[in-house]
Amino acid sequence: MADKPVFDRIALIGIGLIGSSLARAIRRGGLAGHVVACDSSEEVLASVERLGFADSTTSSVPEAVRGADLVVVCTPVGTFADIGAAMRPALSPGAIVSDTGSVKQCVVRDLGPCIPEGVHFVPGHPIAGTEHSGPEAGFAELFDGRWCILTPPPGTDRAAVDRLSELWRACGAMIEVMDPGHHDQVLAVTSHLPHLIAFTIVGTASDLGEHLQQEVVQFAASGFRDFTRIAASDPIMWRDIFLNNRDALLEVSQRMQEDLARLQRAIRWGEGEEIEQRIRRTREIRRRLIDAKQA
Numbered sequence: 700m701a702d703k704p705v706f707d708r709i710a711l712i713g714i715g716l717i718g719s720s721l722a723r724a725i726r727r728g729g730l731a732g733h734v735v736a737c738d739s740s741e742e743v744l745a746s747v748e749r750l751g752f753a754d755s756t757t758s759s760v761p762e763a764v765r766g767a768d769l770v771v772v773c774t775p776v777g778t779f780a781d782i783g784a785a786m787r788p789a790l791s792p793g794a795i796v797s798d799t800g801s802v803k804q805c806v807v808r809d810l811g812p813c814i815p816e817g818v819h820f821v822p823g824h825p826i827a828g829t830e831h832s833g834p835e836a837g838f839a840e841l842f843d844g845r846w847c848i849l850t851p852p853p854g855t856d857r858a859a860v861d862r863l864s865e866l867w868r869a870c871g872a873m874i875e876v877m878d879p880g881h882h883d884q885v886l887a888v889t890s891h892l893p894h895l896i897a898f899t900i901v902g903t904a905s906d907l908g909e910h911l912q913q914e915v916v917q918f919a920a921s922g923f924r925d926f927t928r929i930a931a932s933d934p935i936m937w938r939d940i941f942l943n944n945r946d947a948l949l950e951v952s953q954r955m956q957e958d959l960a961r962l963q964r965a966i967r968w969g970e971g972e973e974i975e976q977r978i979r980r981t982r983e984i985r986r987r988l989i990d991a992k993q994a
Contacts, residue, residue, distance in 0.1 A: 700729045705866045707732045710767040712760060712782055713774030714738045714747055715933070716828060717799045719837030721771065722752045724870035727839040737763035746834045761789035769866070771823075772798040776805055777939035783813030792817040795859050799825055801886060801936075803850040803879035805943035811852065819859035822850045824882065825872055826890070830931040843871035844992060850879040887947035894937055895952060897929035 709731040711718045718736070725731050736753035737760060738744055744756040757763050764770045764786045772782055779798070790796065796814055800806050806822045814820040827845040829836065847867040851860050864874045877885075900923075904915050915923070941948060965973040988994045 700727075704732045705730045705862065705869060706767075706769040708735065708767045709733070709769045709771065710735050710737060710763040711753070712737045712763060712770065712772045712786075713778075714743050714753075714834045715773065715832050716836045716841075717825065718771075718773035719747070719750075719752060719834040720827075720839065720841040721773065721799070721825075721837075721870065722747075723837055723839035724842055725866075726752055728869045730866055730869050731769075735763050735767070743834055750834060752834075752837075760785040764791075764794075765789040766791060768794050769863070770794060770796045772796070772800070772810065775933075775936045775939040776800040776802055776809070776943050777935075779806060780809040780813075783810045787813045787815060790815060790818050793819075795819045795821055795863055797821045797823045797849075797863055799823060801890060801940050802944040803848075803882045807850070807852060807879050819856050820852060821855060821860055821863050822879065823863065823867070824848045824850070824886070825867070826886075827872075828932075830928050832933045832936075840871065842867070845872055846875055846993075847872040848875050848877050848882055850877055850882050852879075883944050884947045884951075887944055887951045891940055891944055891948050892951050892955060894929055894932065895941065895948065896955075897926040898937070900926050901930040 709725060711722055711734065714722070714736045718738075722734050722736060725734055733755070734753045735755045735757060736744065736747045737757050738747070739758055741758065744758060747753050747756050760782055768791065770786065770790070772779060774782060776798075779800070786796075796810070796818060797820075798806055798810065800822070801824055803822050803824060810822070811820060825842050825845060825847040827841050829841075849860060849863065849867075860876070867874055904912065904923075907915065919927070962974065962977060964970075965977075985994070
């Protein structure tokens with residue numbers, strides 16, 4: 700529990716898994732004097748009021764951000780331009796505007812022009828999540844031991860970055876500051892490509908005949924079960940991620956196809972040593988994840 704709140708009033712725009720988890724983590728740590736939850740869905744707002752992890756709720760973006768010293772946009776990145784236009788007239792001088800989107804160059808493109816002079820813009824991305832969505836899915840421990848990457852544009856006030864970092868650390872996260880373009884390249888490999896593969900593999904299974912589908916479900920091995928967990932993620936969020944990080948995602952997916960072709964060739968020609976070497980290399984990545992406590 701913080702000795703005093705990091706922010707007086709925090710406005711969270713979008714109350715899905717990430718927004719509701721952030722609200723719970725803020726409440727757990729006593730990090731804000733007041734948390735207002737904003738969502739376009741009255742059903743979601745009713746759930747927030749029932750669950751009690753925010754101090755007030757509203758469906759109006761201007762009403763939510765008015766008087767807030769921190770605004771965090773937690774909606775799919777495809778909504779950012781409209782939300783930015785709605786919040787702009789109501790933002791308070793000195794406030795910090797951030798987000799939780801998984802692609803950062805599009806956030807700078809769509810939200811950046813909506814930030815008035817005197818308001819600080821510090822995009823962010825907590826690398827945490829589950830396949831579940833909605834306010835009921837959130838939990839305060841989601842960010843514990845996970846990275847939150849901040850991508851402030853050049854010239855951003857250092858004190859604003861430090862203050863937002865303090866909040867995320869108090870929510871359990873570790874902080875890294877990164878260029879938005881570099882972030883998008885890294886996440887294309889570590890997050891976006893695995894989801895693309897999972898959606899494809901599970902989609903292939905769904906196109907099989909009914910009899911084979913039943914056996915796939917009945918005899919699913921752990922690898923396929925892991926793919927189905929990933930493939931159960933929010934379709935709107937991932938549609939927006941794929942479209943807004945298309946260049947980096949297409950580049951890394953092309954490299955994966957080339958690597959796959961090499962492995963297919965090794966299998967076709969019985970090149971056991973080549974297959975074994977490739978598997979050994981990938982095992983090393985797993986060991987490094989475990990050592991970094993990110994497994």
